[in-house]
Amino acid sequence: MTTYGTIPATTSSSSPSTQNLVYISRVKNRVKAGLGTRRPWKTMFDPRSFGIPTTISQAMSRLRINVPYFRMNYAMLALFILFISLLWHPISLIVFLLLMSLWLFLYFLRDQPLLLYGHVIDDRIIVVVMTIFTVAVLLLTDATVNILVAVAVGVMVVAVHAAFRKTQDLFLDEEVSGLVHNGGAAA
Template sequence: MTTTYGTIPSSPPPKLEYITRAKQRVKAGLGTRRPWKTMLDLRSLAIPDGGISEAISRVRVNMAYFRMNYAMVMLLILFLSLLWHPISLIVFLLLMAAWLFLYFLRDQPLVLLGRLVDDRLVLIFMAVLTVALLLLTDATLNILVAVVVGVVVVVVHAAFRMTGDLLFEEEEAAVAGLVPNSGAARS
């Protein structure tokens, strides 16, 4: 009769395996966002020299580059505004599950009715759905103020964040409309 006392199992027990997979998926999903250190680098903040046109250009580039980070900032501001409205907070937490499933933690592109859905479209749909459903609760003023504050914070950051140090991949830059799509020219 052999004993297995003192041996270490080679794989986690079945119940822990689900937790391990969930942790890996969260890390992989949130890994698509840009590093907060890059986004919040104080050395990269400066008043646009070229006036309004440069500020608009910076906003466009930064919005494309830090899209997921900006979505998280907006959702955090919205969450903080709902802390004293329990019904709205419950609705928000349910919507956060949808955000996690449809936007933050997806590891494959979203396909709906056999068509590939762009991340920007998912972001816009989820933002509109979140605000619309929250407006059905009795926290309308809080929600509208939070959305305005969030938009101001994001646009001000995007306008003052210099874009010279951002590293776009060729595909990302083409999708963001920052350079012509060179893949189409090669075909």
């Protein structure tokens, strides 16, 4: 009996190169799935979706809707601003890159909810804890002014974008974003 053209069955003692390829494939799929949870940048920066809020309450309403909706994008934007601010501080940049790997593992590339002692940890808690941890560790690297300015700029950029980005064209998923929608009127 010939076996020409058939795919051999894998055995438990598969070669290390095959195991590496499987591992690389799994990591590549996780990266695609993890970054897939962010909103499209084109949607976030669509010029037709910006407008000046007429009242403070309208701006606050937009903030309450846009921040959870674009939270992955906002986290990436704030971390990019922090990265740019650390280019002239190599030790801080190395620490930041190590912290970024922790961010990738705990927030950006997770495909399942984070469990701690049998309890599901909400993504918002992870973002807050990781932000505080990142800033605290980076402050130990003698780039305090750069870090504080970068965090302030990041918060300001997020707040301005969220306040000026209209919310009518967003497809809200209240369960995912944690929003409670009263009356269906969007700012």
